[in-house]
Amino acid sequence: MKNTIDGKVVVIAGGARNLGGLLARDFAENGAKAVAIHYHSDSAKKAAEETLDAVKERGADGFIIQGDLSKPKENARLFSETKGKFGSVNIAINTAGMVLKKSIDDVTEAEYDKMFDVNSKAAFFFIKEAGKALSDNGKLVSVVTSLLGAYTDSYSTYAGAKAPVEHFTRAASKELGARGISVTAVGPGPMDTSFFYGQESKEAQEYHKSAAALSNFSKTGLTDLEDIVPFIRFLASDGWWITGQTILANGGYTTK
Numbered sequence: 001m002k003n004t005i006d007g008k009v010v011v012i013a014g015g016a017r018n019l020g021g022l023l024a025r026d027f028a029e030n031g032a033k034a035v036a037i038h039y040h041s042d043s044a045k046k047a048a049e050e051t052l053d054a055v056k057e058r059g060a061d062g063f064i065i066q067g068d069l070s071k072p073k074e075n076a077r078l079f080s081e082t083k084g085k086f087g088s089v090n091i092a093i094n095t096a097g098m099v100l101k102k103s104i105d106d107v108t109e110a111e112y113d114k115m116f117d118v119n120s121k122a123a124f125f126f127i128k129e130a131g132k133a134l135s136d137n138g139k140l141v142s143v144v145t146s147l148l149g150a151y152t153d154s155y156s157t158y159a160g161a162k163a164p165v166e167h168f169t170r171a172a173s174k175e176l177g178a179r180g181i182s183v184t185a186v187g188p189g190p191m192d193t194s195f196f197y198g199q200e201s202k203e204a205q206e207y208h209k210s211a212a213a214l215s216n217f218s219k220t221g222l223t224d225l226e227d228i229v230p231f232i233r234f235l236a237s238d239g240w241w242i243t244g245q246t247i248l249a250n251g252g253y254t255t256k
Helices: 018-029 042-057 072-086 109-133 156-179 202-211 225-235
Strands: 009-013 034-039 061-066 089-094 134-143 182-188 246-249
Touching (some): 009 109, 134 156, 134 225
Parallel strands (some): 089 134, 182 246
Protein backbone atom coordinates (compact mmCIF):
# COMPACT_ATOMS: atom_id res chain seq x y z
CA MET A 1 0.00 0.00 0.00
CA LYS A 2 1.76 3.15 -1.24
CA ASN A 3 1.08 6.31 0.74
CA THR A 4 2.35 9.70 -0.33
CA ILE A 5 1.77 13.33 0.59
CA ASP A 6 0.72 14.21 -2.97
CA GLY A 7 -2.67 15.88 -3.12
CA LYS A 8 -3.30 15.61 0.61
CA VAL A 9 -4.89 18.25 2.85
CA VAL A 10 -2.91 18.75 6.05
CA VAL A 11 -3.94 20.38 9.34
CA ILE A 12 -1.10 21.46 11.64
CA ALA A 13 -1.89 22.68 15.15
CA GLY A 14 0.86 25.04 16.26
CA GLY A 15 1.84 25.36 12.62
CA ALA A 16 3.14 28.93 12.65
CA ARG A 17 6.75 28.37 13.69
CA ASN A 18 9.38 26.00 15.05
CA LEU A 19 8.52 22.37 14.28
CA GLY A 20 5.01 23.15 13.05
CA GLY A 21 6.23 25.84 10.68
CA LEU A 22 8.93 23.62 9.24
CA LEU A 23 6.44 20.77 8.81
CA ALA A 24 4.07 23.08 6.91
CA ARG A 25 6.84 24.02 4.50
CA ASP A 26 8.00 20.43 4.12
CA PHE A 27 4.55 19.01 3.40
CA ALA A 28 3.95 21.72 0.78
CA GLU A 29 7.30 20.93 -0.80
CA ASN A 30 6.42 17.24 -0.91
CA GLY A 31 3.20 17.68 -2.82
CA ALA A 32 0.47 18.52 -0.30
CA LYS A 33 -2.60 20.08 -1.87
CA ALA A 34 -3.18 22.45 1.05
CA VAL A 35 -2.02 23.17 4.61
CA ALA A 36 -4.19 24.63 7.37
CA ILE A 37 -1.86 26.52 9.72
CA HIS A 38 -3.22 26.90 13.22
CA TYR A 39 -1.79 29.39 15.71
CA HIS A 40 -2.84 30.31 19.23
CA SER A 41 -1.66 33.76 20.31
CA ASP A 42 -1.67 37.11 18.56
CA SER A 43 2.13 37.15 18.84
CA ALA A 44 2.30 34.17 16.46
CA LYS A 45 0.17 35.71 13.71
CA LYS A 46 3.07 37.21 11.77
CA ALA A 47 4.94 33.90 11.83
CA ALA A 48 1.77 32.13 10.65
CA GLU A 49 1.45 34.57 7.75
CA GLU A 50 5.10 34.02 6.81
CA THR A 51 4.63 30.27 6.94
CA LEU A 52 1.54 30.53 4.74
CA ASP A 53 3.53 32.57 2.20
CA ALA A 54 6.23 29.88 2.23
CA VAL A 55 3.62 27.15 1.72
CA LYS A 56 2.18 28.94 -1.30
CA GLU A 57 5.65 29.55 -2.74
CA ARG A 58 6.11 25.77 -2.66
CA GLY A 59 2.99 25.22 -4.73
CA ALA A 60 0.36 24.36 -2.10
CA ASP A 61 -2.75 26.23 -1.05
CA GLY A 62 -3.47 27.03 2.58
CA PHE A 63 -4.86 29.38 5.17
CA ILE A 64 -4.18 30.46 8.75
CA ILE A 65 -6.59 30.06 11.62
CA GLN A 66 -6.33 31.26 15.21
CA GLY A 67 -7.87 29.41 18.11
CA ASP A 68 -7.53 28.19 21.68
CA LEU A 69 -7.53 24.41 21.23
CA SER A 70 -8.18 23.79 24.92
CA LYS A 71 -11.76 24.70 23.97
CA PRO A 72 -13.43 21.76 22.21
CA LYS A 73 -15.44 23.99 19.88
CA GLU A 74 -12.23 25.54 18.56
CA ASN A 75 -10.95 22.12 17.51
CA ALA A 76 -14.25 21.47 15.76
CA ARG A 77 -13.97 24.83 13.98
CA LEU A 78 -10.39 24.13 12.89
CA PHE A 79 -11.44 20.96 11.10
CA SER A 80 -14.78 22.19 9.79
CA GLU A 81 -13.23 25.29 8.22
CA THR A 82 -10.47 23.21 6.65
CA LYS A 83 -12.98 20.77 5.15
CA GLY A 84 -15.13 23.67 4.02
CA LYS A 85 -12.23 25.22 2.12
CA PHE A 86 -10.60 22.12 0.67
CA GLY A 87 -13.22 19.37 0.77
CA SER A 88 -11.36 16.90 2.98
CA VAL A 89 -8.70 16.42 5.65
CA ASN A 90 -6.14 13.66 5.15
CA ILE A 91 -3.40 14.37 7.68
CA ALA A 92 -3.68 15.98 11.13
CA ILE A 93 -0.61 16.88 13.19
CA ASN A 94 -0.64 18.50 16.63
CA THR A 95 2.66 20.17 17.51
CA ALA A 96 1.19 22.58 20.07
CA GLY A 97 2.39 22.48 23.66
CA MET A 98 3.60 24.42 26.65
CA VAL A 99 6.57 23.69 28.90
CA LEU A 100 7.08 24.49 32.58
CA LYS A 101 10.18 23.69 34.61
CA LYS A 102 9.36 23.96 38.32
CA SER A 103 9.52 21.78 41.37
CA ILE A 104 6.21 20.34 42.55
CA ASP A 105 6.34 22.60 45.63
CA ASP A 106 6.45 25.69 43.42
CA VAL A 107 3.69 24.83 40.95
CA THR A 108 0.49 26.82 41.51
CA GLU A 109 -3.00 25.53 40.84
CA ALA A 110 -3.32 27.99 37.97
CA GLU A 111 -0.11 26.71 36.39
CA TYR A 112 -1.24 23.11 36.82
CA ASP A 113 -4.57 23.84 35.15
CA LYS A 114 -2.90 25.70 32.28
CA MET A 115 -0.40 22.90 31.62
CA PHE A 116 -3.12 20.27 31.45
CA ASP A 117 -5.38 22.50 29.34
CA VAL A 118 -2.65 23.07 26.74
CA ASN A 119 -0.86 19.72 26.73
CA SER A 120 -3.61 17.24 27.59
CA LYS A 121 -7.12 18.62 27.12
CA ALA A 122 -6.29 20.34 23.82
CA ALA A 123 -4.57 17.19 22.57
CA PHE A 124 -7.58 15.04 23.48
CA PHE A 125 -10.08 17.20 21.64
CA PHE A 126 -7.74 17.62 18.68
CA ILE A 127 -7.62 13.81 18.39
CA LYS A 128 -11.40 13.58 18.83
CA GLU A 129 -12.20 16.11 16.10
CA ALA A 130 -9.46 14.83 13.80
CA GLY A 131 -10.93 11.34 14.08
CA LYS A 132 -14.31 12.65 12.94
CA ALA A 133 -12.92 14.84 10.15
CA LEU A 134 -10.20 12.65 8.63
CA SER A 135 -10.92 10.78 5.44
CA ASP A 136 -10.50 7.01 5.49
CA ASN A 137 -6.81 6.01 5.46
CA GLY A 138 -5.92 9.31 7.10
CA LYS A 139 -2.98 9.94 9.43
CA LEU A 140 -2.99 11.50 12.90
CA VAL A 141 0.24 12.44 14.71
CA SER A 142 0.62 14.10 18.13
CA VAL A 143 3.92 15.58 19.32
CA VAL A 144 4.70 14.72 22.94
CA THR A 145 8.09 14.69 24.69
CA SER A 146 11.02 12.37 25.30
CA LEU A 147 10.67 13.21 28.99
CA LEU A 148 8.05 10.44 29.01
CA GLY A 149 11.08 8.14 29.19
CA ALA A 150 13.06 10.21 31.69
CA TYR A 151 13.72 9.97 35.42
CA THR A 152 14.06 13.62 36.36
CA ASP A 153 12.82 16.40 38.59
CA SER A 154 11.18 19.73 37.78
CA TYR A 155 9.06 18.59 34.81
CA SER A 156 6.17 16.99 36.68
CA THR A 157 3.46 19.10 35.03
CA TYR A 158 5.00 19.10 31.53
CA ALA A 159 5.72 15.39 31.22
CA GLY A 160 2.68 14.63 33.37
CA ALA A 161 0.37 16.58 31.08
CA LYS A 162 1.87 15.00 27.96
CA ALA A 163 1.68 11.45 29.35
CA PRO A 164 -2.09 11.07 28.78
CA VAL A 165 -1.57 11.68 25.07
CA GLU A 166 0.19 8.31 24.88
CA HIS A 167 -3.01 6.67 26.13
CA PHE A 168 -5.23 8.82 23.92
CA THR A 169 -3.11 7.65 20.98
CA ARG A 170 -3.51 3.98 21.78
CA ALA A 171 -7.27 4.25 22.25
CA ALA A 172 -7.78 6.33 19.10
CA SER A 173 -5.71 3.91 17.02
CA LYS A 174 -8.01 1.06 18.06
CA GLU A 175 -11.16 3.07 17.50
CA LEU A 176 -10.13 4.49 14.11
CA GLY A 177 -8.26 1.49 12.76
CA ALA A 178 -11.33 0.08 11.00
CA ARG A 179 -11.20 3.14 8.73
CA GLY A 180 -7.52 2.66 7.96
CA ILE A 181 -6.47 5.67 10.04
CA SER A 182 -3.02 5.48 11.65
CA VAL A 183 -2.57 7.25 14.98
CA THR A 184 0.87 7.86 16.48
CA ALA A 185 2.71 10.09 18.95
CA VAL A 186 6.27 11.35 18.55
CA GLY A 187 8.42 12.43 21.48
CA PRO A 188 11.40 14.54 20.35
CA GLY A 189 14.28 15.25 22.68
CA PRO A 190 15.07 18.83 23.73
CA MET A 191 14.87 20.80 20.48
CA ASP A 192 16.93 23.74 19.33
CA THR A 193 14.12 26.29 19.68
CA SER A 194 13.10 29.12 22.01
CA PHE A 195 10.75 26.58 23.60
CA PHE A 196 13.86 24.96 25.09
CA TYR A 197 16.10 27.93 25.84
CA GLY A 198 13.44 29.86 27.74
CA GLN A 199 13.36 27.20 30.49
CA GLU A 200 16.94 26.13 30.93
CA SER A 201 19.95 27.64 32.71
CA LYS A 202 23.29 27.74 30.89
CA GLU A 203 24.45 24.73 32.89
CA ALA A 204 21.31 22.75 32.04
CA GLN A 205 21.64 23.69 28.37
CA GLU A 206 25.15 22.28 28.27
CA TYR A 207 24.01 19.07 29.94
CA HIS A 208 21.18 18.52 27.47
CA LYS A 209 23.51 19.24 24.54
CA SER A 210 25.69 16.30 25.57
CA ALA A 211 23.08 13.89 26.99
CA ALA A 212 22.02 12.04 23.81
CA ALA A 213 24.05 9.12 22.50
CA LEU A 214 24.24 10.87 19.11
CA SER A 215 24.82 14.41 20.45
CA ASN A 216 28.18 14.71 18.71
CA PHE A 217 26.46 14.26 15.35
CA SER A 218 23.86 16.97 15.86
CA LYS A 219 24.48 20.55 14.77
CA THR A 220 23.65 21.80 18.26
CA GLY A 221 23.87 18.65 20.37
CA LEU A 222 20.09 18.90 20.75
CA THR A 223 17.34 17.38 18.63
CA ASP A 224 17.37 19.36 15.39
CA LEU A 225 13.99 20.19 13.85
CA GLU A 226 15.27 18.90 10.52
CA ASP A 227 15.67 15.42 12.04
CA ILE A 228 12.06 15.26 13.25
CA VAL A 229 10.33 16.61 10.15
CA PRO A 230 11.12 13.67 7.82
CA PHE A 231 10.21 11.23 10.58
CA ILE A 232 6.74 12.75 10.95
CA ARG A 233 6.41 12.92 7.16
CA PHE A 234 7.17 9.17 7.06
CA LEU A 235 4.50 8.41 9.67
CA ALA A 236 2.04 10.48 7.65
CA SER A 237 2.80 8.61 4.44
CA ASP A 238 4.62 5.32 3.90
CA GLY A 239 4.89 4.68 7.65
CA TRP A 240 1.13 4.13 7.89
CA TRP A 241 1.58 0.57 9.26
CA ILE A 242 2.91 2.05 12.52
CA THR A 243 -0.08 2.86 14.70
CA GLY A 244 -0.92 3.13 18.39
CA GLN A 245 2.74 3.80 19.19
CA THR A 246 4.58 6.55 21.05
CA ILE A 247 8.03 6.83 19.53
CA LEU A 248 10.86 8.73 21.22
CA ALA A 249 12.87 10.29 18.39
CA ASN A 250 15.77 11.81 20.28
CA GLY A 251 19.17 10.40 19.27
CA GLY A 252 19.37 8.29 22.42
CA TYR A 253 18.47 11.00 24.93
CA THR A 254 15.96 8.77 26.74
CA THR A 255 14.43 5.37 26.00
CA LYS A 256 11.39 3.39 27.15
